[in-house]
Amino acid sequence: MVTAALALTLGTASAADLRIYPSFTEVREPVRAAGNTLTVTLPEAAWAGLIPGTLDLDGLTFSSAVQRQEANWLASLEGKTVYLKEDGTAEPVTLIRARDLLVRDAQGRYRTVRFEDLMFDAPPPLNPQSPSQTLTFTLPQPGAGTLTYLTRAVTWAPRYTLKAGTGGAQLSALADIRNMTDLPYEVKGTELYAGDVEVQGQPVPAPMALESRAMAGTASADFAAPKINSLGELRGLYRYALSTPFTLPANSTVTLPFLTPKLTQFERYAGLDTYFTPQNTGGTLSRFYRLKADERLPGGSLTVREEGRIAGQTTIPETAKGAEIEFTLGNDPDVRYTRTVQTVSSEKNAQGNVMKSTYKVTYVFENSKDRPVRAEVTERIGGRRILIDGVAKGQNPAAELRVDVPANGKVTRSFTLVVDNS
Template identity: 45%
Template sequence: MKRLLLGFLLMASAQAAELRIYPGFTEYRESVPAAAGDYVVRLNQEQAAHLIPGTLNLEGPAVLQVIQQQREVWLNSLEGKTVFLRDGEKVRPVELVRAEDLTVRDPATGRFFNVSYDRLEFPELPPAPEERSMVQWNFKVDRPVPAQVSYLTRAYAWNPRYTLEVGAQDSSARLSAFADIRNVTSRDVRVDKSELVAGEVNVEAANVYKGGVAMFESQDRAAPAAAPMPSIASGVEGSGVYRFAITEAFDLPARSTVSLPFLNPQVTLERFVGTTRGFNPRSSKGKLDRMYRLRSDVLLPAGVVTVRDEGVLVGQTSIPDTAAREERVFGLGEDPDVSYNREVKVLSQTKDSARYQITLTLENAKKRALRVEYKENFSGNVTLEGQAQRTAEGLSIEANLPAGGKLTRSYTLTFQYR
């Protein structure tokens, strides 16, 4: 019965593929011409190790049966041929009779025996270890029609990477974005058609392998011409995910990361210092954090943001998927020039209630004014009086802290326990 083989060829040329690349995995797709008989898909050991189990499908014809097998492809091709057996310092020719258990025949005696792989020498360069055997899927179908192979793999993935550059004025903030596309395999991939997908997409995590690529043994592909530099189109939303088409074919070299400019967000930024803390009936002091409030005019897929403030690296943070015009607030560690001193005085305390007077002093040692936001969280039946604003979480104090100056706010909290 004639079979169409869709497997890795033991050759150095890159494979063409259609990839839909997610942050943690990739959907691989490739068209298959019509053929009589079975369709056979082969992945080498490295590629099969990246495959997410149960996701390899043949789409088009009705599949009547699928058989998955492990096969020694390279040694099988040497059955009936002469290989060489090392015995101490001597090397003699033998016939490889059966690859599965390395049975050989001595042509001088006609006898058969088994050998270990490390005693064999070959007349040609052996392939890399991951290429010597294959995992094979035999698809028995109802009729010969054009089909498509698809599966999910951990071999390829992408992540956004952002750099936020802030000048002396918040209005000068600029956010640049790159899409880092990774290939963790030892094979080059020619990506004919691809798109990046952002948003939360969960796949089965148990027994996860890590990804593969197939190609057709019956096809010959000429070396591709130099492709134009690919670019990434604006995102299109659907079903809660965003899809970004890569406009040209490109090469994804083995064990590499290809970075492409991604998005052109227009952002608004507000810098301030602040802290959020839970209520504590004891006095305390410390430093406030460098804080940034960021908004973008387009969706920002989840990724790492590197922040450079007035030309100086001040830290990195991770942001989740952030919708257009959604506010994202993050901190980048303590600012040593801005401190707080929180003094607590107990006014009364019984089994039914407690009343505290808090005096908060904020001090700015910088030569420029700063926006400050101090937040204190508490719950229950609490009454707030004084120079603070009640919030759903507790209280907030927002003010402009003068250059080289201090700011004091006083407030009283009454906790009712019954």
């Protein structure tokens, strides 16, 4: 893709180092200029994903750089003979305009044709109707350096699987590396970065057809899969490296085993996270999970399997080592609650406004399963001064109930709440 004097054929594999982030990639390619110019040619598909203003030369000083759009391969055949397939025969015609495929036949008549009906004396490159972009650097002197640029077309994302059963739970992860261009990469060195990294330039959405091809793409079955090793932390970013070079084909997704962290905590429970209201309420609790891992976890999608069956999917955020992850996978119709609120007292000021109220909140939990269930309720409360069961609460006060509900049983729990806005 990069030469000192002429451009390589479009679509050929590009040897590069890749620093892959969740929403973009830094491509780093070694270049060598034998003279005082260096010409970089990118296919239009690769240029479309490039973030404007990020092309640069590292290690080479240049005095100017000129970008221009080159004619496509088909335009180079204008005025030359090509062949038109019609009725099972190939008729020689002259290509007049590549832009709209205007040809002239042997009788001197003009017409437009379809590209797939044309035949050529030499094999066309990939995307022969697409133009390329050329960037020419003027250099004070020859030398070697590194071409760098950022592209939205190569990204990565982890995806986790939580396998739970009666004997406990196990968490594992895969890393999906996506290339959404027609340009393959022969990757020498690869680093993966996870974390919140913002770059300038608007994201370039991948066309839906291109995305579907990328998801369907697979790497060669006989290639030696690299391993992903942790490089530690870099200013709040998680860093990982692939152990060996690998091929990232065009329009493909390469999936590699990623993490197998140990869970230092794992709990299932039926939960409710809500806000206080003086009205009576009721309904079903939700299926909650709570876990902690012994290493940092980049944010990604999470699939939960219970005894080998899909129980639901969610996403988890960037999580530090030992930090708690809590999520829900929807309602549990077998665990219901009834919530009643009794106003014990109410104090008003001279204008008739309620300034202080005392409530008794009662929850009745019903479990129709043939096994016990842990039920947890968090009820958040607003007000200047809050007391729960006689204890003053500080910022972001909440009442919490934790109870084990027996199989096919019922449990009642209450708390007293004082809301003081005086």
